[in-house]
Structures are given as C-alpha cells and as structure tokens.
Amino acid sequence: MNTPTSQYQPVLRVENLDVRYGSFQAVKNVSFYVHPGEIFGLLGPNGAGKTSTLSAVEGLLKPDSGTIRVAGYDYRKQPLHVRASMGVQLQSTSFQPELTVSEIIQLYAGIYGIPLTPEKIVAILAGIKLEDSANKRFGQLSGGQQQRVSLVIATIHHPPLVLMDEPTTGLDPQSRRQLWERIESMRDKGHAILLTTHSMEEAESVCDRIAIIDHGQIITTDSPQAIIDSNRDKPEVIRASRRGKITLEDVFIGLTGAAVRS
Numbered sequence: 001m002n003t004p005t006s007q008y009q010p011v012l013r014v015e016n017l018d019v020r021y022g023s024f025q026a027v028k029n030v031s032f033y034v035h036p037g038e039i040f041g042l043l044g045p046n047g048a049g050k051t052s053t054l055s056a057v058e059g060l061l062k063p064d065s066g067t068i069r070v071a072g073y074d075y076r077k078q079p080l081h082v083r084a085s086m087g088v089q090l091q092s093t094s095f096q097p098e099l100t101v102s103e104i105i106q107l108y109a110g111i112y113g114i115p116l117t118p119e120k121i122v123a124i125l126a127g128i129k130l131e132d133s134a135n136k137r138f139g140q141l142s143g144g145q146q147q148r149v150s151l152v153i154a155t156i157h158h159p160p161l162v163l164m165d166e167p168t169t170g171l172d173p174q175s176r177r178q179l180w181e182r183i184e185s186m187r188d189k190g191h192a193i194l195l196t197t198h199s200m201e202e203a204e205s206v207c208d209r210i211a212i213i214d215h216g217q218i219i220t221t222d223s224p225q226a227i228i229d230s231n232r233d234k235p236e237v238i239r240a241s242r243r244g245k246i247t248l249e250d251v252f253i254g255l256t257g258a259a260v261r262s
C-alpha cells in the first residue's frame with residue numbers, strides 16, 4: 001500500500017490524547033510516536049491507562065481529544081486507511097476454538113483480502129512451527145501455539161504498525177523467548193510495534209524505547225537504559241533498589257510509588 005509516510009517519519013503518532021469514561025479521565029494529554037523498525041513499550045501499574053491508550057489507537061474507543069495518525073493517515077479523516085495500516089494481536093479468546101488453525105488463517109486472510117494458496121498456508125504454518133497442526137482445532141493448541149497463530153494473523157496483511165496488549169502474559173520462559181524473537185524479527189523487517197507489558201524484563205530485553213505511564217499520564221519516555229541512567233541517583237529509586245544494582249523495576253517503583261493500585 002502506498003502511504004503518505006517516508007521511512008523516517010513515525011508510523012504511529014499520538015498527540016495530546018485524552019480518554020474519559022464519564023467524568024473519570026483515564027488518559028491525560030498522552031503523546032508519543034513509534035518509528036518503522038522500532039519496538040515501543042507502554043509500561044504502567046494496573047489502571048494506569050495503557051489499554052485505554054492502545055484501544056484508542058486500535059479504534060475501539062473514540063478519544064475525547066487528541067490526534068492519532070497511523071502511516072500518515074488521520075483516524076478522523078481516513079479511518080479505513082488507518083485500519084488497513086495496522087495489525088492487532090488478538091487475545092486467544094477472540095478466536096473460535098472449534099475452527100481449525102488453517103480455517104482461522106484463511107478466514108482472516110479473506111477479511112484482509114489476501115489470497116492464500118494451500119502452499120502458502122503450509123509455508124505460513126512451517127514458519128510458526130505448526131506444520132503438523134493445520135487441521136487441529138484452535139482450542140486444542142497450547143497457549144504458546146495460540147499466540148503464534150494470533151501473531152501470524154496480525155501481520156498477514158503486512159501492516160506497517162503492529163499492536164500487542166501484554167503479548168507474553170501466561171507464557172512459559174521458552175515460549176516467551178520465542179515470541180520475543182518473533183517480535184524482533186518483525187521489527188527487523190521494518191514493522192513498528194507498540195506493546196503493553198508489566199514485565200520489566202520484557203521491556204529491557206525487546207523494547208527500543210518505553211513510556212512509563214501512571215494515572216493516565218506519561219512520566220518518562222526513552223530507551224530502558226537511558227531511563228535507568230537518568231533516574232539512578234534519585235532517592236526514591238535508591239530506596240526501591242533491592243540488590244544494590246539499580247534496575248528498570250527499581251526506577252519504575254521509584255517513579256510510580258510502591259503502593260498497590262486498587
């Protein structure tokens with residue numbers, strides 16, 4: 001698809017985003033951008049506003065104010081172009097468990113208008129190490145296998161932007177590592193990736209940049225290492241440190257507080 005962006009312009013540009021639920025403001029003046037070939041993570045305590053931000057980018061909820069541009073297209077003016085420019089990794093509960101893996105892939109390829117030959121389906125399944133599972137029902141797959149199918153579907157139309165809400169929650173270490181490698185491989189092919197996570201290890205391992213969000217506001221944005229380096233001397237971060245060495249989690253706790261959110 002020809003898009004009005006160049007390689008050097010952000011694929012996703014969110015500016016001054018506000019999201020309200022009735023009188024409660026969940027997202028307050030949030031701005032960030034994600035470039036092609038970049039993995040950007042949204043981190044924050046429970047209820048910080050990560051999913052609300054992601055849902056606004058996905059088009060699932062209408063922001064109260066602010067602009068969202070994807071691949072240069074503005075939601076308000078070109079919503080169909082915006083939707084065609086993004087892929088969303090759906091939760092496994094979004095898929096009908098009685099459909100086979102190959103039926104699900106064909107179904108979503110059809111929705112995006114992507115023709116798939118039987119050979120292409122075999123190649124896709126081989127790419128996610130599920131070549132023997134074409135006729136297995138989705139509900140019979142393990143959590144890690146379901147995640148792989150979900151990721152293939154999210155990128156079947158080669159969207160410039162891929163969105164993932166807590167993609168590795170519930171996966172074992174092996175499946176988590178494998179998913180990180182798949183996310184990095186998407187990044188290396190030039191996709192821009194926006195994900196939410198509660199895992200500091202995930203943020204440090206795969207994210208090129210992160211935003212820490214709390215009470216609906218971004219409190220810092222940078223690479224994980226730069227965020228550690230610029231906050232390591234703050235007394236609240238040193239107080240949060242457990243083993244002498246300052247980690248991203250120490251910075252996160254120092255900046256957002258140790259109290260558990262209700």
Ligand SMILES: Nc1ncnc2c1ncn2[C@@H]1O[C@H](COP(=O)(O)OP(=O)(O)OP(=O)(O)O)[C@@H](O)[C@H]1O
Nearest residue numbers: 021024025026044045046047048049050051052053
């Ligand atoms: N549909 C809704 N109606 C009312 N309030 C909502 C709704 N959805 C979310 N909220 C509130 O908005 C705030 C932000 O929620 P959101 O789900 O965006 O946070 P989050 O950072 O994704 O949290 P978590 O890490 O727990 O998933 C919370 O206080 C939440 O209770």
